[in-house]
Amino acid sequence: MKIIMITPAPPGSRAGNRATAERWANLLGQAGHQVTVVTDYAGEPCDAFIALHAWRSHDAIQVFRKCWPQAPLILALTGTDIYRHQREYPLPTRASMAAADVLIGLHDRVAGDIPPEFTNKLITLFQSADAVPRPGSANRNDSSFDVCVIGHLREEKDSLRTAVAARLVPDNSKLRVLCAGKPHNAEWQAMVEQEVAQNPRFEWLGELDQAETRALMARCQLMVISSVMEGGANVVSEACRAGLPILASDIPGNRGLLGEDYEGYFPARDEVSLASLLSRAESEPGFLGRLSAQVAEVAPRFTPENEQRSLEKALQLAVQGRAACSS
Structure with a gap:
């Protein structure tokens, strides 16, 4: 046709x-x-x-x-x-x-x-999404617990919620938030620059191409998608195919991809709940392992x-x- x-x-x-x-x-x-x-x-x-x-x-x-x-x-x-x-x-x-x-x-x-x-x-x-091989735990950097946030910086994505949550984790945490995306406008540009200046746990990588995004996923232990609305984010598909566990805002667009029984949901716009899950993922290998198993289970969808x-x-x-x- x-x-x-x-x-x-x-x-x-x-x-x-x-x-x-x-x-x-x-x-x-x-x-x-x-x-x-x-x-x-x-x-x-x-x-x-x-x-x-x-x-x-x-x-x-x-x-x-x-x-x-x-x-x-x-x-x-x-x-x-x-x-x-x-x-x-x-x-x-x-x-x-x-x-x-x-x-x-x-x-x-x-x-x-x-x-x-x-x-x-x-x-x-x-x-x-294409399958992306991930390094084994023995090959991963243990000096930090790297969490990626991927997508254009805008209101619908609530793009800085993970950065705000990172301020609330315990002082001994190794958490580092790596944010990749293009600001939607000058206001978001100013907001992300301010976050970089004030938040030592936050790093903004700018807009990445596909190969750079895959490399970022491969080096991180976890991804957060904090959107307040989603039609079905392809970044979720990419993370699942990469075997990267996810913390996801509890909205239909995420539940409709990851399933009703997924353990990694938090209420949208709730940085306190997100901070608690980030700390749990960092400190409880069993919890992170269950999230990894759950994304692997739904990966064939994608x-x-x-x-x-x-x-x-x-x-x-x-x-x-x-x-x-x-x-």
Whole structure:
């Protein structure tokens, strides 16, 4: 099929939506499809249209549906779509959901967080990551207990919560927070620079490329994802495939990836609870070992083969759904 995929993130961006679009284009290309990734759409013909982001891609979705009413449309729902924009901008966000033949949710609790009338066309797709070998404990640096925080620095990620929690651990802790990501704006730039100046347990690494991010995961004993909203963060997939245990904010987007029984949750925006878990992970090998075992258990969800199968399923269902609407 000739597929056009639209994402709001421009070429060269390290935003999650761009990474997702390029990975999907590669997986669909491997399956024999011809995929073009765009940031603007003016009605060009294609056999199928895939949109990332309901609200930001609303105009393009309306153009596509008007120009090609018989062609299948797939919409991938982001965290901000589900947990912010469908309330702040309900008309365009829900119009995009209504126009789609198939909705893709990136964690398995999305059905409970979108309007019930759309759940019949929802499928779950777990974003994939390559397996990354990790050094054994004998090869790891014991002079510090390194915890990584990976992702753009912005409100939705609550990006400095782990740094704040690090101030609360016991004085004899070896905890060091290694933060990788680009500040969303000048305010976040100032905040992270201030944290570096005032917090001896905190180090900001700036924005890293994929190889540097994998190297960071390999050298750390733990990762924290402290987001207040997530559509299904690919960094969780990456950590699980790397065998890196995770402490995660207790939100649907994390539970929908790691499962209900995962032991590493803490209440969102609660640095006291997070500090307690960080201390426990550092001081209790058994607890850290259980987290490692739990991420290893869910890691098979996040293989490229599973993601490719889900994309093919979405295409098939979209074609069938559009044919049914046209008959």
